[in-house]
Amino acid sequence: MLTNAYLKRVYDDVTRRDPNEKEFLQAVYEVLDSLQPYVEKHPELEKNGIIERIVEPDRIVSFRVTWMDDNGATRVNRGWRCQFNSAIGPYKGGLRLHPSVNQSIIKFLGFEQTFKNSLTGLPMGGGKGGSDFDPKGKSDAEVMRFCQSFMTELYRHIGADTDVPAGDIGTGAREIGYMFGQYKRLQNCFTGVLTGKGLDFGGSLARTQATGYGLLYFVEEMLKCMKNDSVAGKTVVISGAGNVAIYAAEKASQLGGKVVAMCDSQGYVYDPNGIKLDVMKQIKEVERARISEYAKRVPGSEYGENRTDIWKIKCDIALPCATQNELDADSAKALIANGVSVVAEGANMPSTLEAVELFLKNGVLFAPAKAANAGGVATSGLEMSQNSQRLSWTFEEVDAKLRGIMVNIFHNAYDASAECGMEGNLVVGANVAGFIKVSRAMIAQGLV
Ligand code: NDP
Numbered sequence: 162m163l164t165n166a167y168l169k170r171v172y173d174d175v176t177r178r179d180p181n182e183k184e185f186l187q188a189v190y191e192v193l194d195s196l197q198p199y200v201e202k203h204p205e206l207e208k209n210g211i212i213e214r215i216v217e218p219d220r221i222v223s224f225r226v227t228w229m230d231d232n233g234a235t236r237v238n239r240g241w242r243c244q245f246n247s248a249i250g251p252y253k254g255g256l257r258l259h260p261s262v263n264q265s266i267i268k269f270l271g272f273e274q275t276f277k278n279s280l281t282g283l284p285m286g287g288g289k290g291g292s293d294f295d296p297k298g299k300s301d302a303e304v305m306r307f308c309q310s311f312m313t314e315l316y317r318h319i320g321a322d323t324d325v326p327a328g329d330i331g332t333g334a335r336e337i338g339y340m341f342g343q344y345k346r347l348q349n350c351f352t353g354v355l356t357g358k359g360l361d362f363g364g365s366l367a368r369t370q371a372t373g374y375g376l377l378y379f380v381e382e383m384l385k386c387m388k389n390d391s392v393a394g395k396t397v398v399i400s401g402a403g404n405v406a407i408y409a410a411e412k413a414s415q416l417g418g419k420v421v422a423m424c425d426s427q428g429y430v431y432d433p434n435g436i437k438l439d440v441m442k443q444i445k446e447v448e449r450a451r452i453s454e455y456a457k458r459v460p461g462s463e464y465g466e467n468r469t470d471i472w473k474i475k476c477d478i479a480l481p482c483a484t485q486n487e488l489d490a491d492s493a494k495a496l497i498a499n500g501v502s503v504v505a506e507g508a509n510m511p512s513t514l515e516a517v518e519l520f521l522k523n524g525v526l527f528a529p530a531k532a533a534n535a536g537g538v539a540t541s542g543l544e545m546s547q548n549s550q551r552l553s554w555t556f557e558e559v560d561a562k563l564r565g566i567m568v569n570i571f572h573n574a575y576d577a578s579a580e581c582g583m584e585g586n587l588v589v590g591a592n593v594a595g596f597i598k599v600s601r602a603m604i605a606q607g608l609v
């Protein structure tokens with residue numbers, strides 16, 4: 162609960178200004194709540210108005226995206242870029258393409274990204290963008306026309322040293338390719354303005370795998386240090402079947418875990434023999450089809466229509482990797498009753514505040530998104546470095562750096578939790594560790 166008067170005042174102000182932005186308010190509440198022990202010891206934060214400034218984006222641009230569908234009809238979507246904080250580097254963060262996207266979602270993601278990017282140790286500020294465009298069911302030509310129109314507005318706001326977007330839900334290599342092509346054409350400039358690019362034009366090896374692999378590197382380190390244990394032999398449930406979920410599943414299996422369930426927005430599959438990733442990749446990455454296909458193709462697996470029932474499946478490790486607030490208090494209770502020992506967030510803010518509280522109270526090792534899914538953006542940072550140097554590193558080099566970054570993030574978050582008198586509470590630890598560098602940089606740069 163927010164008891165510190167300064168933090169409470171700032172939170173009340175945000176609530177008054179943006180009463181309808183529920184996801185943004187949720188993300189702000191969680192961070193401010195975590196910062197209490199640190200803020201109480203650092204009066205310079207209030208003196209410099211740091212909390213008031215850190216909850217207010219530097220700027221948000223929103224724009225109309227007009228494109229033509231294959232039938233010749235005019236379509237209109239809304240696009241956003243939220244440049245949240247540039248205290249420690251150029252704005253950096255993904256672009257989400259999903260019909261649910263609105264300003265609250267973009268702001269919560271940009272806010273979270275500021276702390277996440279700080280945790281990586283790389284010089285990247287926080288930003289996020291996207292559109293309520295739904296790539297599902299669209300032809301490649303329609304997706305291309307949308308991406309070109311989106312970039313025709315966005316290009317004037319971004320740049321390799323200003324703001325570097327990347328992928329997120331609904332934005333993968335195909336969309337980044339179309340956007341990169343349009344940026345290059347408009348600026349007549351081949352530059353590392355987007356990450357997650359194709360390997361033939363400046364993309365980094367291991368960026369595709371990075372968020373999921375990084376999540377598992379974090380979990381492995383957390384289990385080793387906090388329980389003297391490892392992923393080997395554990396049963397794993399993963400929500401989602403997109404970029405993050407698929408590569409989390411791949412690394413979990415490589416580390417000796419057994420992934421028994423995955424889902425998409427329509428339903429889940431349970432495969433007691435272990436999810437066959439080649440089949441899942443074919444369905445999701447190649448065919449862009451529904452997950453129900455998996456149960457039709459793999460004997461012994463089952464399909465269930467209610468996707469939140471995935472959390473009722475008994476497991477040791479649960480990895481929510483789909484979307485925000487997909488894991489609520491009831492799902493948390495079901496996981497706890499079934500003896501879950503680790504919950505690590507691959508998606509951004511997938512657990513509700515109530516669910517997080519239940520995990521912490523019941524001794525579940527809980528890895529919050531900002532820390533646990535930072536491997537994606539960290540590897541984007543490595544892609545930026547390679548682009549600046551005009552060279553490319555091997556898969557092994559990038560993967561080793563990614564692993565080192567995730568191990569560091571765990572230790573920084575763990576140490577910060579101990580310094581705040583809440584040892585092992587990685588929610589507090591990650592928020593405080595991410596906040597320190599950004600707040601110091603803001604103070605040093607004066608009133609901007
Ligand atoms: P993808 O678009 O590749 O996959 C998203 C998956 O989540 C799909 O299986 C999708 O199901 C499901 N999903 C999306 N929205 C919803 C919804 N509203 N309700 C239910 N299920 C949903 O995205 P990513 O894997 O890239 O992203 C997943 C999460 O990870 C997001 O929270 C994202 O912000 C976060 N993240 C991504 C990073 C990256 O590098 N890509 C880095 C760090 C975090 P369906 O296909 O049926 O829609």
Ligand code: 2IT
Pocket residue numbers: 253254255256274277325326327328329356509534535537538539541
């Ligand atoms: O939420 C995230 O960290 C991402 N979608 C990745 C952002 C990036 O710039 O790679």
